Amino acid sequence: MRSPFISALFNPLNLSTLALAGIFGLCAAWWLFPLGLIVWACMFVLTYRDPALHLNQKLQSRAPLAQRFQKPFNRIQRSQVSLFNNLSSAKPNIRRSLEPLQDAVNQLTDLAYSLCLRMTSLQNYYLVTKSSRDFEGELFVNKVKMDNTIDEATRRDYEESKKMLQEQAHNFQQISTLLDRVEAQLGNVSSTIDNALSDTLRLQALRPEDISLELPSLLKPIQDQSAQLSLFEKEAANSKL
Numbered sequence: 001m002r003s004p005f006i007s008a009l010f011n012p013l014n015l016s017t018l019a020l021a022g023i024f025g026l027c028a029a030w031w032l033f034p035l036g037l038i039v040w041a042c043m044f045v046l047t048y049r050d051p052a053l054h055l056n057q058k059l060q061s062r063a064p065l066a067q068r069f070q071k072p073f074n075r076i077q078r079s080q081v082s083l084f085n086n087l088s089s090a091k092p093n094i095r096r097s098l099e100p101l102q103d104a105v106n107q108l109t110d111l112a113y114s115l116c117l118r119m120t121s122l123q124n125y126y127l128v129t130k131s132s133r134d135f136e137g138e139l140f141v142n143k144v145k146m147d148n149t150i151d152e153a154t155r156r157d158y159e160e161s162k163k164m165l166q167e168q169a170h171n172f173q174q175i176s177t178l179l180d181r182v183e184a185q186l187g188n189v190s191s192t193i194d195n196a197l198s199d200t201l202r203l204q205a206l207r208p209e210d211i212s213l214e215l216p217s218l219l220k221p222i223q224d225q226s227a228q229l230s231l232f233e234k235e236a237a238n239s240k241l
Helices: 004-009 012-027 032-048 051-061 067-088 092-097 099-132 135-148 152-203 208-237
Strands: none
Touching (some): 067 092, 067 099, 099 208
């Protein structure tokens, strides 16, 4: 997986331009070489700053997520790419007017991925704990042992163990609820970006000044989703067993 810098450096067209600059500088006139270098530098910068190249590099660099979150995030990512492709084919003045929308969707997608990545560890922990622990059964066994003991010190130990088990069970349930909420929120994010994609198709028929008037109402639901994901990430950071 190449970085945008490496991709621009080894772009075949850019390399050809650099080679031609050297050839013409040696075989024709020396001043053609620095001129060719200037042309090559301009082409390098244009290639390096290509938004498609940066987006592609980001997509490829994303690590796999837990199965529970991979599928909904894939839908979000496809919608992000569809919006990018749609705006890339629009007229330059329309594309510039809708650039804030693309930036907001990119930020929302990054937040969704960051949350899913954090939740991947939590989901794996949840699955392992669910398969290896039975809090209800452990509490029942603890109660039976506590009821059958006559030693006061042992009874206090069982009582302390009961409190710890209840706390662990409560925290485990909180994590389960949080995972469910995040999964539902990912569906909301996907729908929000899909709606933004539909709106861009409609707005492309308008004048740039009219697009600017409608842009705030388009950005608000995306910004609201970003705020919600940030809140979820804070909750995930505070969730412990």
